[in-house]
Amino acid sequence: MRRLMRTLAIAALLLSVASCKVVVNPTTQPLPVMCSNSSFASQTFSHAGQQTEWSVCFKDLGIQGLGISGAVFRTSPTAPGMTVLWEGRFADVFVPYHNGDPDFRFHDLKWGYLIPLTTADCPASEGGTLRHAPNPTPGQPPGPRICQEIRPTGVAWRDAMGVRRGSELVLWGVYDMGNYKMIMEWSFRDDGVLQGRAGATGHNTATYPWVAHMHNVLWRLDMDIAGSNHDGAALMTHGETGANYIATDAVQPIAFEGGFTWDAPQFTGLLVEDGVRKNLRAHASGYTLMPIRSGTAYHQETFTHRSLWVTLYNHDNAANCGGIPEQTFELPCYVNNQMVADADVVVWYMGSLHHHPRDEDGVSYEGNPNTPADNTFTGVTPVMWTGFMLMPHNVFDTSPLWQ
Amino acid sequence: MNIPQSGSRIGPAAARLLLLATVAAAPLHGQQRTLPFDPLTPGERATAEQLARGDSSVLRLLEGKAADIASIELFVPKPPDDGKPLSAHANSMGRRADLVFSVLDGPHFGVWVRVDMQAGRILEVQRVGGDAERGSFQVPFAPREVERAGSLVLASAEGRRRLGDPPQGWVLEYRPIGPGAPGEPCFRSRCVAVLFRRDRTYLRSYAFVNLETGTVIFQDGAQ
Numbered sequence: 038m039r040r041l042m043r044t045l046a047i048a049a050l051l052l053s054v055a056s057c058k059v060v061v062n063p064t065t066q067p068l069p070v071m072c073s074n075s076s077f078a079s080q081t082f083s084h085a086g087q088q089t090e091w092s093v094c095f096k097d098l099g100i101q102g103l104g105i106s107g108a109v110f111r112t113s114p115t116a117p118g119m120t121v122l123w124e125g126r127f128a129d130v131f132v133p134y135h136n137g138d139p140d141f142r143f144h145d146l147k148w149g150y151l152i153p154l155t156t157a158d159c160p161a162s163e164g165g166t167l168r169h170a171p172n173p174t175p176g177q178p179p180g181p182r183i184c185q186e187i188r189p190t191g192v193a194w195r196d197a198m199g200v201r202r203g204s205e206l207v208l209w210g211v212y213d214m215g216n217y218k219m220i221m222e223w224s225f226r227d228d229g230v231l232q233g234r235a236g237a238t239g240h241n242t243a244t245y246p247w248v249a250h251m252h253n254v255l256w257r258l259d260m261d262i263a264g265s266n267h268d269g270a271a272l273m274t275h276g277e278t279g280a281n282y283i284a285t286d287a288v289q290p291i292a293f294e295g296g297f298t299w300d301a302p303q304f305t306g307l308l309v310e311d312g313v314r315k316n317l318r319a320h321a322s323g324y325t326l327m328p329i330r331s332g333t334a335y336h337q338e339t340f341t342h343r344s345l346w347v348t349l350y351n352h353d354n355a356a357n358c359g360g361i362p363e364q365t366f367e368l369p370c371y372v373n374n375q376m377v378a379d380a381d382v383v384v385w386y387m388g389s390l391h392h393h394p395r396d397e398d399g400v401s402y403e404g405n406p407n408t409p410a411d412n413t414f415t416g417v418t419p420v421m422w423t424g425f426m427l428m429p430h431n432v433f434d435t436s437p438l439w440q
Numbered sequence: 441m442n443i444p445q446s447g448s449r450i451g452p453a454a455a456r457l458l459l460l461a462t463v464a465a466a467p468l469h470g471q472q473r474t475l476p477f478d479p480l481t482p483g484e485r486a487t488a489e490q491l492a493r494g495d496s497s498v499l500r501l502l503e504g505k506a507a508d509i510a511s512i513e514l515f516v517p518k519p520p521d522d523g524k525p526l527s528a529h530a531n532s533m534g535r536r537a538d539l540v541f542s543v544l545d546g547p548h549f550g551v552w553v554r555v556d557m558q559a560g561r562i563l564e565v566q567r568v569g570g571d572a573e574r575g576s577f578q579v580p581f582a583p584r585e586v587e588r589a590g591s592l593v594l595a596s597a598e599g600r601r602r603l604g605d606p607p608q609g610w611v612l613e614y615r616p617i618g619p620g621a622p623g624e625p626c627f628r629s630r631c632v633a634v635l636f637r638r639d640r641t642y643l644r645s646y647a648f649v650n651l652e653t654g655t656v657i658f659q660d661g662a663q
Contacts, residue, residue, distance in 0.1 A: 069530070071526055071530065072475045072476070073478050099511060100510065100581075107477050147579070171481070215613035243661055244635075264521040265521045409660065414642045
């Protein structure tokens with residue numbers, strides 16, 4: 038009897054171990070963590086039994102501001118994580134003034150840093166968390182420089198039967214550009230959209246407070262859709278034929294490195310697709326860059342003559358251009374006619390903010406011209422935004438977070 | 441410029457030993473291990489700078505001039521795209537540091553360096569900026585460059601006249617200037633605009649500082 042009892046006990050123990058194994062669903066593993074907690078952000082979004090998730094590493098690049106690495110999205114708890122961006126960063130902010138002064142053409146990412154934020158910037162009561170990413174610039178004041186928030190995005194969809202309100206994980210910081218402050222923002226939406234924005238605020242330059250100027254923001258987006266290789270880029274365009282009520286909508290693959298014009302009537306978009314990953318409907322998965330812009334600036338400087346660039350992931354060309362890999366804006370020189378089909382591609386996007394000063398920017402005081410300290414300017418420039426949206430293209434099998 | 445392994449400061453055998461030591465130094469239970477996208481630690485930054493400053497190729501490109509670090513950041517080499525998740529490569533991705541030196545004296549240029557932190561050797565070196573076509577405005581400013589610009593402004597007679605001597609509560613702010621135009625004081629020179637703020641009030645005067653010539657030029661604002 039004792040032997041029987043012992044055998045039963047062992048059997049029960051083995052059964053309990055086996056049942057423990059069954060409880061852990063091997064298909065619901067957490068997304069890979071590629072950085073330590075101090076640089077890591079992730080968010081799970083749920084709706085009607087469905088779930089999506091983002092994980093991302095953020096970084097204070099010092100003189101280059103707020104960047105992100107390894108942005109991974111998954112469409113359900115059982116789906117493997119899909120890399121969207123290997124890296125995203127601000128490559129340049131070029132600010133020319135329009136009065137012809139050749140020295141008032143600033144490159145504002147050549148000196149500056151993310152400034153420390155406070156709870157007034159990032160209130161916990163509104164879901165904000167101040168983050169302390171290591172700061173690489175010596176001599177900068179201490180303090181958290183990045184705010185992590187969960188923000189509502191409003192109505193995500195509405196149909197005859199119901200509605201869903203969306204939300205997003207947002208990481209942002211404020212870059213000190215002298216009189217200007219640039220909000221650098223990356224957001225990761227529940228429906229897989231990744232958005233980058235730049236917001237110009239601070240003070241008009243007191244020297245030319247009423248001179249119109251442009252804030253041109255250049256992003257470098259190292260897109261690695263489901264892995265670094267086998268990606269291809271294509272221009273998405275729309276055209277009205279002007280006859281028979283027919284319009285044309287094209288997806289034109291890009292074979293070689295180059296710069297491309299953003300054309301409002303064409304609704305130009307840039308699709309980056311993976312050659313391997315397909316959704317359940319056997320459609321290649323990708324992301325489409327959709328500009329968020331109010332206009333297009335083509336200045337005298339040739340690097341502003343195109344809003345979209347596609348280059349091969351390859352820093353070698355920077356040496357020929359006197360530039361620094363990942364920080365360059367000499368894109369016409371950087372482009373080297375290399376094949377970008379079935380490759381590892383990098384997308385560069387420039388958005389422009391046209392600042393036509395108004396009284397809401399502040400007020401200047403004209404005093405005795407012989408007493409410079411009597412001649413001042415004061416006020417604050419309300420934020421103006423430019424940016425882009427990376428929109429999933431055949432990443433989901435059907436409408437996300439629906440029903 | 442690709443640096444052959446034989447030309448590195450630490451020889452191949454030593455580099456392998458260092459690499460082995462790095463691998464052997466895998467975290468003990470409960471310790472925080474370094475993950476691929478973790479930023480460079482202060483220790484890694486110091487090591488990268490030390491390796492770069494000791495490298496013969498870097499020294500040759502710096503031409504014996506004093507230079508400060510203007511930018512330093514982690515570079516993560518991409519793993520092979522073999523269909524496996526990124527995490528499968530986490531232990532083999534390696535850590536590199538990209539540094540930009542900015543020279544502090546004379547005609548300006550910079551030097552970009554990539555350091556393999558695990559092998560302890562320099563991988564690539566190249567001069568940036570300083571060419572006749574573009575000047576060197578692509579090179580970021582080092583903190584000591586802008587500090588010097590501020591000092592030059594405050595030390596100038598015009599600076600003392602405009603800001604007071606000593607200056608009363610003025611904060612100096614800086615904006616890097618592009619290559620400019622022929623005939624302008626900053627044409628293809630290392631130049632920064634200096635702006636003056638007291639609380640929320642800005643002086644409408646500003647100063648251009650040409651760091652290559654040490655020249656300070658004040659200008660008054662206009663509509």
